[in-house]
Amino acid sequence: MNFELTEEQQLIGQSARDFGKQYLEPIAVELDQKGEFPKKVVQALAKHDFLGLLLPDDVGGAAAGFVSYVEVIEDLSRYSAAVASIVNNHTIAAYAIQQWGTADQKKEYLPGMAKGEILGGFAIFEHGPTPGVGTDALVAKKQDVGYVLNGKKAFVRNAGEAGVYVVFATTDPALGAKALTAFLVKSDAIGVKVGEKLETMGLKGCPVADITFENVVIPETAVLGAVNGGAAISAKALAVASVAEAAQTVGIGQAAVEHAAAYAKQRVQFGKPVATLQAIQTLLAEVATDCHLARLGLRNAALLIEEGKPFEVEAAMIKSFLARLGSKMLIDTCQVEGGFGYSETMPLPRLFRDIAGTNLLDAPGDFPEKIIAASIA
């Protein structure tokens, strides 16, 4: 494989960095402090074609490949991982409609999603004794009118801002995952209730909330993919999402290590810049190495996705790698900046809180290592 980005991929990355510098850098701190959804930034993202990156030309998308996409996410994350998280959740919802949607569904949602008029969200997790990708907290009952949804989904990102949610519900609680079905649910459907916005450690500005469904009637044409075929969709969408999320981690890590290196060069202790101390060099070098290896790993997974090849093992590997080392990147770079760097007037505390929200193991008992171990011949 070629490890160099193509000229086009580099250009897209550059445009994301330019966008980040112009639109995200000035608002990142306020966004973190207030945690309000950045409507204007989302409009600007749409205007610069960052909300339809994976969508084809005919619906107004940029038709960029997945490698370009993760490059954009990494570059946006350098400036605001919260905004990158909004883009990711929206894009993966659009990706799911593009992958599994009917011609009518694509026509209904994708042009608006590419333009940023409709934001996407993913309602997949559930509370309760079987945490993670749930199977019985939301039930879709087949009736003459279509389906009636009752129950609750947990930790939905872009909640309250999305116009359409990809919602996973079971058509038969007794069958569990075998009856999991994906639905496209409009946010203004009667009975869709977005709960209170949850207080998160970081990634503030990307809203997270539970969504309750009370007798939500949806037509049969809102089924995404096959009835009872939701488990395969959720598995694949989550794997794709984990690669995109890894790009957030790498972007945050890269921003942190660059900031810490610059700090170390100007912070004088013991009569010289601390960057000249071996202990500091080692800390920076290890973070830079982890970051670089993670980037190669996720680009590899992204290329497989782009080429339509099996990518699940590589996606699990990058998730496993970053679940171990993601937060460590910030734990170590913060150490370089010491007491000064711990102050909230400095950027690393925000990055520290943000990176902890990437690569979460949202299904205890279901670890990426399982997929990897099973793949070793």
Place this chain on the structure above:
Amino acid sequence: MSILSPEQKAVQQAAKEFVAKIIIPNAAKFDKSGEFPMLLLEASKLSNIFAMAVPKEYGGLNYDALTQALVLEEWGYGCAGMGTTLAASVLSMDSVLIAGTDEQKRRYFKPMLNAEIGSFGLTEPGAGSDAAAGTATAVKKGDEYILNGTKCWITNGGFATVYVIFANTDPAAGVKGISAFILERGLPGFTIAALSVGLAQRALDTCVAHVHTCFPGKPFPGQTLQFKLAEMQIMVEAARDCLHQAMRLRDEGDPYSKESAICKTFCSDVAMQVSATAVSLMGSYGYTSELGKYMRDSKIMQIYEGTNQIQRLVISRAVLAHPPAPAPSTAQKAGK
């Protein structure tokens, strides 16, 4: 825990109760507002806890080092922020204890008996890890000293009654004049170690409670999760043992500066690792819970009171100071 004396156990129990009643219910509120928790001082008047290190002859509780560590662990369990208020106060009084005259002790311990607090001013904008680079000066004029300079990141600053401030009385002598202090400054690391152990235990407890909620009455899923919990428990237990051992050395009057540096480093690294693992394991539950605070609080434990890098310098010097005796050759071992 049977190795603790009945007195130590009683103090530990009282600290647990105080923390459960006063600290835990208020921790989130003050974390959010960032205000100084005055209620802490009010509530502490009864227990006299800010005078826990003050000797009996000065009216204090005269706790030995291990007992102080037990109290600080509980405060760290409740809230590392409020725990730091106690730790910084203990630290400042430690300085008076080590180097103060009888009159100074009488005068400066007194506020602690009334739940007022102390503060320790060493760091300057240009003098963090390199404390010797401090430029604050104390110039003698008649029988008084005139202090000039800026200290920063001073815990309890603005709320303390007594400040122990480090300043140079002879800038010409500079580094040499205060180098003795720097050698000693590994000593107070135990307060941070104790807070860290409490913090790590809290993160682990939160994680375990979460697992029980997720899998009520069911076998826990997967060895991956089980072993991660085991790993966290191993680290917390080892950190506590490491701390208690250093405290026993101190209470016996044995040298313990290397051990103090080791336990400050190890305990704070453990707090960081355990809290980060807990957030990751609990997924979105962790990210939307108080675990985020434990992770943020753990980070400063690795930084203040001598960064863990400075502690490693102290430890490596101690390791290298005594070359090991040459190992006997194989032939000697075999008795030939």
